Amino acid sequence: MKEIEKVKRSEEYSPPFVWTGHPFTDAGLVALLLLSGKGKPEELTEKDVENAVEFASKLYARKEWSSGYIHAMMLPNSGILMANPSMSKKRTPEEIKKNLLALLSEEEDPNAPVCEICGRKHSRQKPVYRSDFPLVGTGGVPNYFPSGRDGANICSHCLFLAQMMPLAAYRLSRVLIIHAYPYELMLEFHREAINDVKKSELASVARDFKRPENFLFKKLGEIGRKLEAGKLSGASITLYYFVNNNQGQEIDVIYIPNPILRFVALASQHDSAGWARIVSMGWNRGCAKRLAKKQEEIEKSCENDVYHRLLDGESVLHYFIDPQSRRANSSWRLLSFYCSEVLGLDENALEFVKRVADRIVETVEKLPDNKLSRRIRELERAEKLYQFEGFFIRIEKDRQELGIPGALMGFDDFARILTSYGEDLNVSWKTVKNLLLFRIYEKLHDRLMEASPEGAEEEEVEEEFEEGEE
Amino acid sequence: MIRVELKAWTASFRFPTFQSGYQPTLPVPPPSTIQGILSAAKGEPVYLSELPYVGYVFKSDGRGVDLEKIYALGKVETDIIKREFHYNVELYLYLPDCWEEHFRRPHYQLLLGRSSDVATVEEIKRIQLDEKEAPLGGTVAPINLGLPGMVHSLIVEYDYSSVPRRAKLVKPFIVLPFPRTGAEKRRQTTKALYDPELDIGVYLHRWGE
Numbered sequence: 001m002k003e004i005e006k007v008k009r010s011e012e013y014s015p016p017f018v019w020t021g022h023p024f025t026d027a028g029l030v031a032l033l034l035l036s037g038k039g040k041p042e043e044l045t046e047k048d049v050e051n052a053v054e055f056a057s058k059l060y061a062r063k064e065w066s067s068g069y070i071h072a073m074m075l076p077n078s079g080i081l082m083a084n085p086s087m088s089k090k091r092t093p094e095e096i097k098k099n100l101l102a103l104l105s106e107e108e109d110p111n112a113p114v115c116e117i118c119g120r121k122h123s124r125q126k127p128v129y130r131s132d133f134p135l136v137g138t139g140g141v142p143n144y145f146p147s148g149r150d151g152a153n154i155c156s157h158c159l160f161l162a163q164m165m166p167l168a169a170y171r172l173s174r175v176l177i178i179h180a181y182p183y184e185l186m187l188e189f190h191r192e193a194i195n196d197v198k199k200s201e202l203a204s205v206a207r208d209f210k211r212p213e214n215f216l217f218k219k220l221g222e223i224g225r226k227l228e229a230g231k232l233s234g235a236s237i238t239l240y241y242f243v244n245n246n247q248g249q250e251i252d253v254i255y256i257p258n259p260i261l262r263f264v265a266l267a268s269q270h271d272s273a274g275w276a277r278i279v280s281m282g283w284n285r286g287c288a289k290r291l292a293k294k295q296e297e298i299e300k301s302c303e304n305d306v307y308h309r310l311l312d313g314e315s316v317l318h319y320f321i322d323p324q325s326r327r328a329n330s331s332w333r334l335l336s337f338y339c340s341e342v343l344g345l346d347e348n349a350l351e352f353v354k355r356v357a358d359r360i361v362e363t364v365e366k367l368p369d370n371k372l373s374r375r376i377r378e379l380e381r382a383e384k385l386y387q388f389e390g391f392f393i394r395i396e397k398d399r400q401e402l403g404i405p406g407a408l409m410g411f412d413d414f415a416r417i418l419t420s421y422g423e424d425l426n427v428s429w430k431t432v433k434n435l436l437l438f439r440i441y442e443k444l445h446d447r448l449m450e451a452s453p454e455g456a457e458e459e460e461v462e463e464e465f466e467e468g469e470e
Numbered sequence: 471m472i473r474v475e476l477k478a479w480t481a482s483f484r485f486p487t488f489q490s491g492y493q494p495t496l497p498v499p500p501p502s503t504i505q506g507i508l509s510a511a512k513g514e515p516v517y518l519s520e521l522p523y524v525g526y527v528f529k530s531d532g533r534g535v536d537l538e539k540i541y542a543l544g545k546v547e548t549d550i551i552k553r554e555f556h557y558n559v560e561l562y563l564y565l566p567d568c569w570e571e572h573f574r575r576p577h578y579q580l581l582l583g584r585s586s587d588v589a590t591v592e593e594i595k596r597i598q599l600d601e602k603e604a605p606l607g608g609t610v611a612p613i614n615l616g617l618p619g620m621v622h623s624l625i626v627e628y629d630y631s632s633v634p635r636r637a638k639l640v641k642p643f644i645v646l647p648f649p650r651t652g653a654e655k656r657r658q659t660t661k662a663l664y665d666p667e668l669d670i671g672v673y674l675h676r677w678g679e
């Protein structure tokens with residue numbers, strides 16, 4: 001009889017906790033796993049859970065956590081974690097532990113609706129408000145619950161996981177959860193938070209980063225350096241940056257597209273210096289100037305246009321080149337990955353532009369320094385399509401004068417480079433222009449730097465005159 | 471199979487549990503919104519898990535944020551919340567032929583989110599889709615499809631036999647916005663039914679199986 005019961009139970013066995021896809025409960029699960037040194041929810045034992053609860057309760061009973069963090073940022077007036085100011089006298093680790101464990105033994109009512117988060121268990125009888133589950137709404141304004149019911153349908157297990165979330169969260173000016181899939185990646189992103197908590201017994205402040213996206217890109221670079229490229233092929237990251245207190249509730253959902261993940265990982269693995277140069281061009285100038293004396297503060301506090309553009313789906317191609325010092329910021333490989341994977345430029349097109357660039361180099365490198373510098377300046381300063389056209393025509397003339405056999409390109413190629421990339425936000429003639437400059441800087445940086453900049457400025461007047469005569 | 475095209479000025483799809491203060495919209499409607507639309511068209515509760523299949527593709531021209539004054543139910547109390555919404559939207563539903571009659575004369579008004587997000591039926595058309603490698607988007611897909619996208623748990627359908635309605639089926643999904651660039655198309659490509667007119671793959675959900 002006992003045997004049968006055992007078999008039956010193992011067939012029905014489903015682990016007490018699973019990944020749900022909800023950022024808050026998944027973050028709680030991350031905390032449980034990292035504290036127990038486990039990688040998968042099914043590996044968690046009862047003892048692991050109890051230890052984690054004990055660890056959490058000790059911290060949660062302290063003022064820094066209770067009123068300073070849980071009540072102030074995440075779960076205002078929480079009854080379960082006793083962060084409600086009226087409970088301060090009774091608040092002890094033992095009481096909090098009791099509350100947490102009670103959630104796990106709460107009986108399920110099969111007549112209750114299923115949990116809106118995991119769908120596996122029945123929701124608890126008591127309504128769930130934002131004092132127990134961040135941002136879920138309040139009974140005061142039940143407008144957004146189905147049929148004006150007060151509280152959300154959430155099971156006691158999902159509710160328990162949400163109570164573990166403070167351990168894994170990063171505390172910036174709001175709370176940051178990095179929800180990543182596959183979930184192993186989420187463990188990587190939150191490991192630092194748990195380590196900080198273990199060390200300082202305070203919530204992780206994410207190395208004092210003030211901006212969630214800056215922290216993410218920093219971590220992504222570090223984690224990306226260790227990852228095999230294939231590991232990220234189907235990966236996704238979404239940042240949930242929120243605050244939930246009595247003064248107000250806000251949430252930003254920042255999705256990081258997969259090509260951006262892979263691009264940053266590749267950059268950190270194979271061209272970290274190049275990536276650092278690209279990023280360094282994007283800092284908000286006023287902010288960077290203000291913090292010039294505290295370099296390490298810049299990356300924590302200033303806005304970065306490279307990050308914003310990557311997240312907004314806008315091109316950062318112009319940051320791959322530094323026209324001031326006439327230098328390519330990264331390797332061609334990183335540029336090529338960015339163009340094909342992020343911008344979606346097809347590889348043939350990229351190869352074609354590279355070939356044209358190489359023929360331009362072949363031509364202009366035969367020019368004297370002054371003229372070389374001036375020619376390239378024409379390309380750098382082309383803001384209108386006709387100016388861009390003019391550059392090619394001059395190069396063609398240079399070829400003839402220098403007696404270089406063969407044309408720079410045929411008519412079809414000419415038409416293709418000017419028009420076929422259209423005025424699409426990401427892939428236009430300006431894209432081609434930046435790619436050409438990248439290749440030219442890559443090949444001719446030293447010579448271009450030799451040509452004195454003062455000389456180039458003087459030539460400017462002469463050049464305009466020349467143009468007028470034509 | 472038929473394809474029903476709906477159009478609306480605005481649409482908003484709440485994340486199931488974010489309702490305090492600021493309400494971001496999901497990039498595409500969750501299945502429960504599709505259940506709502508089908509139920510409104512038919513005039514009675516429809517269960518997606520009882521349909522042989524259902525597919526959908528959602529496109530929008532962009533997003534904005536609206537300030538909304540809400541009146542608390544049953545109280546003299548108001549609040550201002552910020553709600554994100556899509557504008558100029560299209561929703562294409564891929565359904566068995568028998569659905570044509572319901573969308574010719576919908577029983578109730580069709581809504582893409584809130585009661586202000588009213589949609590009209592633009593076209594109903596019989597189509598046949600062939601399977602090929604195609605970009606998926608403007609829809610949700612099962613996690614095990616392996617495509618990268620925002621992962622979130624969503625309600626598939628509600629049980630309407632009780633008041634208030636209750637969640638009946640909940641699953642984690644990959645949320646795939648309609649791809650705009652070649653790069654997005656490439657990374658969302660998988661074997662799927664292909665709709666050449668929209669240049670998009672259509673994932674047919676079969677929740678009954």
Ligand SMILES: [Zn+2]
Pocket residue numbers: 115116117118119120121154155156157158159
């Ligand atoms: Zn649950």
